[in-house]
Amino acid sequence: MPSIPARHAIIDQAMALLDILHYPDPRLHKVAKPVEVVDERIRKLVADMAETMYKAPGVGLAATQVNVHERVIVIDTSDAHGQLRVLINPEIIWASEEKKVWEEGCLSVPDYYDNVERPDRIRVRALGVDGEPYEFDADGLLAVCVQHEMDHLLGKVFVQYLSPIKQTRVRTKMKKHQRETV
Numbered sequence: 001m002p003s004i005p006a007r008h009a010i011i012d013q014a015m016a017l018l019d020i021l022h023y024p025d026p027r028l029h030k031v032a033k034p035v036e037v038v039d040e041r042i043r044k045l046v047a048d049m050a051e052t053m054y055k056a057p058g059v060g061l062a063a064t065q066v067n068v069h070e071r072v073i074v075i076d077t078s079d080a081h082g083q084l085r086v087l088i089n090p091e092i093i094w095a096s097e098e099k100k101v102w103e104e105g106c107l108s109v110p111d112y113y114d115n116v117e118r119p120d121r122i123r124v125r126a127l128g129v130d131g132e133p134y135e136f137d138a139d140g141l142l143a144v145c146v147q148h149e150m151d152h153l154l155g156k157v158f159v160q161y162l163s164p165i166k167q168t169r170v171r172t173k174m175k176k177h178q179r180e181t182v
């Protein structure tokens with residue numbers, strides 16, 4: 001008896017919600033390793049990450065955030081949850097010199113939003129869930145999201161772009177939040 005209908009052709013197995021790590025958890029700063037083979041284990045991880053992202057809800061999720069330290073990202077910046085993108089071993093192969101400021105949030109930093117400046121447009125190469133390489137151009141929220149997720153794979157959380165005083169404030173706020181929700 002399937003509890004949640006499959007949203008995408010690749011999600012045809014029992015799914016599971018994963019726990020999301022919260023800043024300042026030190027495990028968010030681990031560097032993810034490349035995926036060597038896109039096998040059943042990775043496809044299951046992708047399905048579970050997609051379910052976790054949609055449930056949150058969020059527009060992206062990196063494996064690091066669910067304490068899996070391999071280079072896997074899911075993204076869906078569409079309105080209707082119909083365009084799941086899977087990025088395995090992603091690389092940014094081109095970035096515009098033009099930068100743009102965007103107000104970012106993060107499922108690992110609940111209820112905190114702040115401005116981050118990043119390249120405005122990028123070209124990305126990654127493996128899909130079928131293990132085949134593909135490329136795409138991104139701008140707007142998608143470009144922001146790809147860069148934000150790729151930072152997670154390098155152990156970087158967006159608050160690390162903020163001033164030291166703001167980072168201290170965010171850590172204090174998160175620790176307080178943690179005490180109140182345990």
Ligand code: GNR
Nearest residue numbers: 058059060061104105106107148
């Ligand atoms: O859901 C998310 N929204 C978002 C908004 C602006 C910039 C980046 C993001 S990513 C975030 C989900 C998340 O934490 N991914 O790591």
Ligand code: NI
Nearest residue numbers: 105106107108
């Ligand atoms: Ni995030």
